[in-house]
Amino acid sequence: MVVARVTADVRVSSTDLGLTSSDLIAIYRDMFTARAVSERLWLLGRQGKVYFLVSCEGHEAAQVGSVYGMRPGTDIFVPYYRDLAVALALGSEPIDMVLHALGKSADPYSGGRQLPGHYSSKERNIVSGSSCVATQILHGVGTAFASKYRGEDVASITYFGDGATSKGDFHEAMNFAAVHKLPVVFFCENNGWAISVPQDKQMVVQDISGKAEGYGMPGVTVDGMNVLDVIRATREARDRALRGEGPTLIEAKVHRFSSHSSNDDHRRYRTPEELAAEREADPVARYRDLLIDISVLDEARASQIEQDVINALDDAVDAAEASPDPTPDSAYTHIYSTEGM
Amino acid sequence: MVVARVTADVRVSSTDLGLTSSDLIAIYRDMFTARAVSERLWLLGRQGKVYFLVSCEGHEAAQVGSVYGMRPGTDIFVPYYRDLAVALALGSEPIDMVLHALGKSADPYSGGRQLPGHYSSKERNIVSGSSCVATQILHGVGTAFASKYRGEDVASITYFGDGATSKGDFHEAMNFAAVHKLPVVFFCENNGWAISVPQDKQMVVQDISGKAEGYGMPGVTVDGMNVLDVIRATREARDRALRGEGPTLIEAKVHRFSSHSSNDDHRRYRTPEELAAEREADPVARYRDLLIDISVLDEARASQIEQDVINALDDAVDAAEASPDPTPDSAYTHIYSTEGM
Amino acid sequence: MAEKTVLEAIKDGLAEELERDDSVVIMGEDVGNMGGAFRATEGFLARFGERQIIDTPLAETSIVGIAIGMAVNGMRPIAEIQFADFMFPAYDQIVNEAAKFRYRSNGEFSVPMVMRTPYGAGIHGGLYHSQSIEVQLAHIPGLKVVAPSTPYDAKGLLKSSIRDPDPVMFLEHKRTYRLIKGEVPDDDYTLPIGQADVKREGSDITVLTYGLMVHFSLEAAEELAREGVSVEVIDLRSLLPLDKETVLESVKKTSKALIVYEDNLTLGYGAELSAILASEAFEYLDGPVMRVASPDIPSMPFHPAMEFEALPNPAKIAGALRQLAAY
Amino acid sequence: MAEKTVLEAIKDGLAEELERDDSVVIMGEDVGNMGGAFRATEGFLARFGERQIIDTPLAETSIVGIAIGMAVNGMRPIAEIQFADFMFPAYDQIVNEAAKFRYRSNGEFSVPMVMRTPYGAGIHGGLYHSQSIEVQLAHIPGLKVVAPSTPYDAKGLLKSSIRDPDPVMFLEHKRTYRLIKGEVPDDDYTLPIGQADVKREGSDITVLTYGLMVHFSLEAAEELAREGVSVEVIDLRSLLPLDKETVLESVKKTSKALIVYEDNLTLGYGAELSAILASEAFEYLDGPVMRVASPDIPSMPFHPAMEFEALPNPAKIAGALRQLAAY
Ligand SMILES: Cc1ncc(C[n+]2csc(CCOP(=O)(O)OP(=O)(O)O)c2C)c(N)n1
Ligand SMILES: Cc1ncc(C[n+]2csc(CCOP(=O)(O)OP(=O)(O)O)c2C)c(N)n1
């Protein structure tokens, strides 16, 4: 029976990944939270309360899986604007996301300075990024260099989309990391689109992982809609990095369920059929089903988790909306250190 | 007997390349001239008459071969600073090289504006380049785009060193050309050094041609010390381009016999043994021997050609030295078109 | 004549040039499938086809670098940079290549290309969708830099830019796209690059400005008029070359100058205008040359409270004008 | 104390900091094997090893971008750009990343890195080994920009730059490397970034300048002294932040200002100095604010006949000083 086989596979899989039942549930909570936050923020956008948004819908398994494959608290994360679920899985709270989206003074990522989608936390080793595509890939190589330089057992992971691979920064980062055998994981969330430009107008090849070879590093393609597969691939890459064998390029194939951003309407360049078909492989629903199949969750427990998340989110939105805006003159701080040299 | 086999091979090789005896001799003349000009300019440098030089010594077969593999007069050439022999094979005269090296007003490439090594000729379809490594690779993609756009039977060839492949421009150029199946040949003269940085500090891989695959284009490595091999590889790439099958990356493995430039002394970072060993595979001497072996040349005829070149070069140096310097106020022309729009 | 927005005028200008000259193409991110981030090329893919409307990979260095090669080989590419903030990866190709091609080849090669890009703040674009980049371009001999403020100017200057034999950086203030409307002739017309336009005549103070700030300055001038101060507003339109004659003539007439720009103060474009006045109109000046600009912060913060704190506005301009008037 | 060249002083400063702080590394093209294009790191590979002296692939975007990541993670990298002309490929990483890291993270992250690069002309480097790049950097809040002119200043400011918590662009005029000598203390010392230095006191005219032009201006001042004109020469040393106090104080004293820089005139660094004077010292000015700079050509041509035509020199500076003196 198919279900039984899947069940057995997953049990083996999760066990040899060292994941307990409560890990498996935590993973689900993170994925569901990411979805719920994305949807709620989108709603706030519709209500005109949020000016700009990037949703992570469709990327939840890839993003959450990548975090569970690394070692949060130790490793260094260099995300891009779509990585809402990365930030959540690293311990960001939904209220942080709402404060950020509203540009509130208490926005923990930037104090209301950055467009929504720019996660940053010194405490959680999430490195601040710009909106400029691909620049952060080089920063992740640099953080990895420093960890190795000091002889630390720390890896870096740097995230980017398929679009980013076209840019010189990607190339230079891959090459340098390979030459220096740096402990860095290149994590590409390939959703097949750079806004409206489909993959075949971006590149000739099908698999972005194939780009690794030219740099002398391994590349793997993984089903980015399957969180356990992503955990496994990321963990292997991390282990390899820490064994001193250098970087790995992981391509997580995913679908972008939403428009590129709240400024975009992807129905202008995609057919309803295409969009509906992609939604069928929903990574959150799929993983939920799996946990129920293998009896890590039952329907009631799952619903309870979801309700708790929604409730917390309701509170978060209320609290964030009531939170003060930045003062005008807060625009003038943190340009330079005030400590002098 | 080895010699006989080589002879037969070369005859077949040159015949199926469509090269007549006089072509074979012209090729030799170009290679020898390039060597002689390089050496002479170096001498002028020693005498303090020339401020800066880049020699093509060691790259002659690759450079001249690439030109004979293309169609001069029709195709578009986008060289870099080391491509003295490319410019010569395309019809530049030694005096042009000397005028250029001296920065004379009659310098046909730039009127004394550019450092020596920056060849340019609208008439000969040699596109002007900067000193900035790798930028020209994108220009060659653009010229190829325009030829294809107008439906012309014209290919472009763009030249660069191993060092240039590290830069984002190379990556972006390769990718775009592959996506648009452009009629362009990427010609990499891999001498294993970016000034003092050896290949293994530049990249992990041995063969630069292997970088092509990640872009979905063919890559070939060719012995850049063997002019006929280079002609064949370039011609195949050109043919492929004009059949509409897209770009090819050619890696010509060569040795840089001289220091990087007249400002460099490579004995600071290379051993005398290494340098001597490389000189043994001299592409000019090797090709000369070959032509004699297959009786296209005999010693007397070869010496005659060489003497003619040297004589012409003597005259060129005298004439160039007597040629006027640029006037100071020639610094102010050609910033914008004077024709208005 | 019809009333159009800046965006519509630009769209018309692009379409007419694509139609007129087959060597003109538009290349950039999302210019095809999506019709551009601001819809400046909406419908173009269907109308002109993939041949003339080229959706490129996400790589600005290559967009500009390849456009240069195309221009060198007989085409007239229009390279779109989706936001001015993303011009910087292409800066090397612009400065070291496009700007120097003619000069370095002693006049043999030229680069007749246009780089179009939306710049400026005021739409809550945050740090990376708000920057001004004119200084980095107008400092570079070999380039032309155009920054229109009205639909009429935008269309006429865009056409001139496309037909120009040299590389033209065409800067479109994104806040003007839909905000600013005006009459635009239906027939083909061009406006010469390098001529400023007196948008409002006055006798007491000269305002030198461009882009969105033209409109804010006109508002302020109107306010000052009610207070009895006559303000002349000069829209530079072209930043390189600069129409120094018009600038000097006006300041010699009014004897007072206020320079308004949105970029951060230090080494903003207005610094050069100040320097010119301090050197070439010194004897005519009856007061300090004043500047209203954004403060020296790295870029515009996202939250409107901070954004509007930092941006110049009609009230700030009026305030400076009052100071000058009272001097 | 010992007499050193600018190059020796820089070399000493680098070596001492590498020695003092293990988090300091030097990365760039040819910094190891070859000891740098100008030999600023000669012998360093042998002395400090491959760990601290990193020969990078030829890719400026990555040199700066990776240095940023290293700095964010606790190191103090010194990224060398072989020639200032090759900074442009890294411009995006400098402007959009290094300069904005602290601001965009609301103060959480900082980028304590130094970018060193030789700039300027006068050595027949042609179009691509001669450019000045200070404007493109000094316009950017979040960066610091230092441009010393003497061995003493170079070493002291270099050490401060390396220890600074923010990204510092350290601009070395390549013509001063071996030309300019001076006394340098043997012991560890630093000079604060942001303080100008009065290199010569005078009472009639103020010259504001930096880099090689300090020396040319001093020569011209000497000449004018013989003609009875007392010229004060201020070496800005730090271009961002600018020591406005020292500048204004001097000009208020002398009432006349000449600004000298090597970059092309339009929107060169001196434009901002002019603008500051025209606005903040207007009432003190007894003559136009003059500038001596290179003409607006794309870069320095190779042949010395053209190069020396274009470059400022003591005679041109003296000429302008005479004009001002006679005003
Ligand atoms: C350098 C740069 N160029 C252009 C943009 C505008 N832009 C923002 S996201 C994007 C597409 C990115 O696609 P991809 O890397 O595949 O990531 P995805 O959004 O699909 O996750 C573009 C073109 C930008 N932010 N930065
Ligand atoms: C963008 C840029 N960075 C640095 C330099 C300085 N530089 C000139 S040539 C060179 C090495 C180039 O090596 P390669 O591409 O292998 O060509 P080769 O000289 O070996 O033929 C370097 C670093 C430059 N000219 N341009």
Ligand SMILES: [Mg+2]
């Ligand atoms: Mg994508």
Ligand SMILES: [Mg+2]
């Ligand atoms: Mg090489």
